[in-house]
Amino acid sequence: MKLSKLVGQRLKEAPRDAQTSSHIFLIRGGYARPVAAGLYTLLPLGQRITHNIEKILREEMDRIDGQEVKMPVVLPAELWQESGRYDNVGPELLRFQDRNGKNMLLGMTHEEAVVQFARTELNSYKQLPVMVYQIQTKYRDEARPRAGLIRVREFTMKDGYSFHTSQACLEKYYERCHEAYERFFRRIGLRECLSILSDSGMMGGAVSHEFMAIADCGEDTLFVSPDGSYRANREVAVSHLAYVKAEPQPLEKVATPGCKSIEDVAAFLHVPTSQTGKAVFYKDGNGQLVLACIRGDLEVNEAKLRKAIQSAELAFAADDLIAAAGAVPGFASVLELDRKRVRIVVDPSFVESSNLVVGANEVDLHYRNFNFRRDVQDQDGIQVTDIATVREGDPCPITGQPLRQLKGIEVGNIFQLGVKYSAPMNCTYLDQDGKAKPMIMGCYGIGVGRAMAAVIEQSHDDYGPVWPMSIAPFQVHLVGLNHTQPEVSQACQKLYDDLQARHIEVLYDDRGEKAGFAFADADLIGCPLRVIISPKTLAAGNVEFKRREWGKRSEMIPADDILALLEQHIRDDLAKLS
Template sequence: MRLSRLLGERYKEKPAEASLISHIFLLRGGYVKQVSNGIYSLLPPAKRIVSKIEQIIREEMDSIGGQEVLLPVVMPKELWEESGRYKAIGAELARFKDRNDHDMLLGMTHEEAAVHLVRNDAVSYSKYPFMIYQIQTKFRDEPRPRGGLIRVREFTMKDAYSFHTSQEDLEKFYQECFEAYHRIFRRVGIPEVVAVGSDTGMMGGNVAHEFMLLCEAGEDTIAVCKQCGYKANLEVARANIKHNDCSENILKEVHTPDITTIDDLASFFGLPAGRFVKSAVFAVQNSSKPLVVFIRGDLEVNEAKLRKIVGANVFPLTEHKDVPLCFGFIGPMGLDEVELDIIFDRSLEGELNLICGANKKDYHMKGFSMKRDIKVDKYYDVSKINSGDRCLNCNSGVIELVRGIEVGNIFQLGTKYTASMNMEYTDVDGQRKNPIMGCYGIGVGRLMAAVIEARHDDYGPIWPVSIAPWHIHICVLNSNKEGVNEFAFELYEKLRQQKYEVIIDDRGLNAGVQFADADLLGIPVRVIVSAKNLEANKIEICTRDKKIKKLVDKDDIIKEIQSLLT
């Protein structure tokens, strides 16, 4: 490739709209161009990188028995009505009518299409297990796109779907895919990616893992215990909550005029926030009853955990009109006659001598005991974990909260989709059963951006050779001097004949501009051809990470390049 013909310009200035390192360098380096909010075109360097990432993914999916297919981006409403997700998912799902006034949608994921593809073929146990995968465009009408390719609306994703006749078989394949994902991340140049337990979210199922690149640019929060290695997304992480050491006390009503927040109550009573019962009120999708969550005052409700418990989306209740609750003074006692649902967080289990709302304006109850003053059938884990909490896994380590970019995820779906969409097979005993599913995703563009976040310096990306847009970058200095261009292009052609991917800077610009552009392109090996060095029969060779820089005899240059790339 001649740099003079390469589409896309490189820029010295930092784009005003970019804050993340990957977004800055993707724009400055001529990799992407924004079309709309959260929608980008890929220019040739980015397309070459993405194609190499996709090939690595294909090789690893094929190695565990995957069969590549291609499912449609546009699907009819009826397919998603079968699974129940058409109404369950909100505005993120892009819906439209075609010219025949038929309701259609743009796929943000393809579980329904995958089941539709195979349900009439995989009707005997002898077909199982199997896995299909695709690399396809998705559209999610993300409300807050950010960070360039980190969070977008239109994206390319590898999604795979496996089908099994037993939970044991699913778990076996799940582990195979788990290991294949780690191989993928190693091969693209970010072996430090870690797997963490995660929420199944809208996908459903019981078990899920996210693959996280831990870095400050991440928008996900991960709970980590360095003592035992426990890692979990904040949405599912559990802490070993330390309970109050209190003795039981008499229950009495206390006048608390206009004191409604935990902070103000803590000041009023001179007690820590952990000695109070806090109430959080939610609206539940498709339910007319409010949901009250009681939790210890020093903790916050984790809405992802709450959604999983109630089996529906939940939203903080902001409209209080006609709701029979004394907001600001809600407590657990005396709610039997009120039409609502109640959940108690496990942080309250066994607690004594607490302060809670009296369900009466300007009053709280002091000396409240969970064992004595109320009957609770079941406690739930709905609290957010905090930095400094004791690890529940090892009971000795301390939880730290770190940031991470999600670069992949895997789910054990169970029969959520096969049962709702009537996919059945006949087992060895002649009985009809629903197959058990798993699904496995990797965002391709996000993975490219994540590599930049992990592999860069102040001047641009440092691409691993496995996914670099080209292997070798030839800079031609003093191209007007005799013999310089001739040698540079002779080397260029020899390297191409040996199947190396080479780009040559044939623009005749000064060294500073050429080197700045080479840094933004981030190609692993740089060869610098100059008149001064040629006079001494030398060529300069260096690596993009700046670790190697040396002069070599021009007759040995190809051998040296081969050695560096190896």
């Protein structure tokens, strides 16, 4: 490809709304252009990278016996009504009607479609296990697209679905897929990509992992133990906190004038916040009041609480709702509450800690020396479960070492779905015993565009991306300086032809621009290898060679050696990424 003909300009300045490195460089480098919020056109450079990523995806999916299919983006609502998701999923599912008034939707994931496919194509245990996958457009009507290609509304996803006759078979395949994912992310050049325990959310199912590309701009927070043995999303992360145990002291009511927050109370009574208990009121999807009790220095993890009370919706409760249940906002307590009007969930930290300061349910009064087991007489209906948010430095539940907090971009995930979709949608096979049984399913997703953006986040300098050889838009960037001089253009053209003859992907800057201009563009395009030819290099029988990550450093290479050198670098790079 000659740069003079490449569609998509490099920009000197980033659009104002681009904040993260990947967003800035994808726009500045001419890889992608915005069309509307969360909708992008991929230009040739971006599309070439996409193709390279997809090629590796296909190789890895085929390697674990996946078979590629393609399902429609537009799906009939009735299919999603069968699984129940048509009504359960919120407005991120884009619903519309076709010309006949039939309810349709844009697929945000394809469990329903693939189940419909499987139940017509797969009938016998003899056909299982099987995995089908597709690389297909998804649409999610995101409330807030952001960070360029990292959170968009329309995107390309590789989604795979496996079907099994037993949980054991699913688990075995899940493990194979996990390994394929690790290979895939290594091959596309993500340096730090961890699989972590995750919340299965709307997908359902028991076991799931997310693959997180570590990046400061990541939207997810994860916790890892120093030795890597424990890795979990904040939504599910647990820690092995020690609770202060002491001889229970007599319960005592103390005046705490104006102290409505934990900080106020702790400061006023000269106790650490960890010796207080806090009461947080929520409202669930039905408007029912929920009280969450936890040690004062800890935060309620709403994802855990949501799961504990089996409610998709959760919001802080307004003071009037709290008061209506007989509680005093700011001084509320688990004691003296109308149990019929409020559901109570308490964290172990609240149960196991001794002599806490808690609200007295009267204005300007708290109790000292609250001990849950002693002081809460009627514990019926009180749910004790972990609802604490893990903090950086909290002890790892496995090793006890301080957990490290990281930010990550979710680039893939895998779920053991079980029969969540196959049972309600009657996706069965005939087993050896002649009986129809629901298929046991797994599903496996990878965001293609997000993976591309994540690679930039992990691999760039001040001037642009540093593409890994495996997905680079071109392997070699050839620059001719003083290109109007025939010996330069002829030497360039010859090398260009030679490279193409050897199936090396080369981008040839034949524009004759000034050096600085050409180099800045080359940096933004980020090809891993660069060759520069100018009268100066030719006079010495050389060409100039550099790797993208060298910055401004380069080496002079005898012109006769350059082909072999480039081939060697390409081979070595790809070997490192295999």
